[in-house]
Amino acid sequence: MEPKYKRVLLKLSGEALAGEQKSGIDFDTVTKYCEPVKKLVDMGVEVAIVVGGGNFWRGRSSGSMDRTRADHMGMLATVINALGVADTLQQMGVDARVQTALAMPQVAELYVKDKAERHLSKGRVVVFGCGTGNPFFSTDTGAALRAV
Numbered sequence: 631m632e633p634k635y636k637r638v639l640l641k642l643s644g645e646a647l648a649g650e651q652k653s654g655i656d657f658d659t660v661t662k663y664c665e666p667v668k669k670l671v672d673m674g675v676e677v678a679i680v681v682g683g684g685n686f687w688r689g690r691s692s693g694s695m696d697r698t699r700a701d702h703m704g705m706l707a708t709v710i711n712a713l714g715v716a717d718t719l720q721q722m723g724v725d726a727r728v729q730t731a732l733a734m735p736q737v738a739e740l741y742v743k744d745k746a747e748r749h750l751s752k753g754r755v756v757v758f759g760c761g762t763g764n765p766f767f768s769t770d771t772g773a774a775l776r777a778v
């Protein structure tokens with residue numbers, strides 16, 4: 631079957647990754663989301679994924695905390711998910727890379743558009759963490775930015 635799109639971007643919310651347990655990562659659920667991704671990659675479609683972090687932390691639900699600090703915690707939560715999704719894909723035989731909007735060189739690559747496109751062109755899935763990299767935003771905005 632000829633794919634309709636050459637490249638797709640998928641947004642996975644943190645809640646989706648938690649499955650029935652509602653918080654944390656449920657790897658059976660992550661695998662369920664990664665299976666169609668593998669099918670797409672096998673068809674030659676380029677796939678990028680933006681992950682949320684609400685299964686661990688949401689800045690706006692942090693009560694009296696400093697909002698910027700709370701949102702940094704939320705962005706770190708997205709990185710936990712990005713690493714979990716990438717690892718699941720790798721275990722399924724799909725090459726995957728994590729790129730984050732905030733620099734954490736020992737953990738993942740920094741987001742660089744050209745580098746992300748190069749990964750995609752080689753059939754690697756790129757999993758984006760940290761959303762936009764800015765507090766007061768959400769990973770939905772990050773997904774829109776990465777999509778364009």
Ligand code: UDP
Pocket residue numbers: 642643644645681682683684685687688689690700701702703704705707708760761762763764765766767768769770771772
């Ligand atoms: N976040 C942020 N800037 C961004 C993206 C996310 O500060 O560009 C923080 C924010 O605290 C947010 C948390 O990360 O609540 C988790 O992201 P989001 O709520 O979008 O995750 P989802 O609802 O998709 O699981």
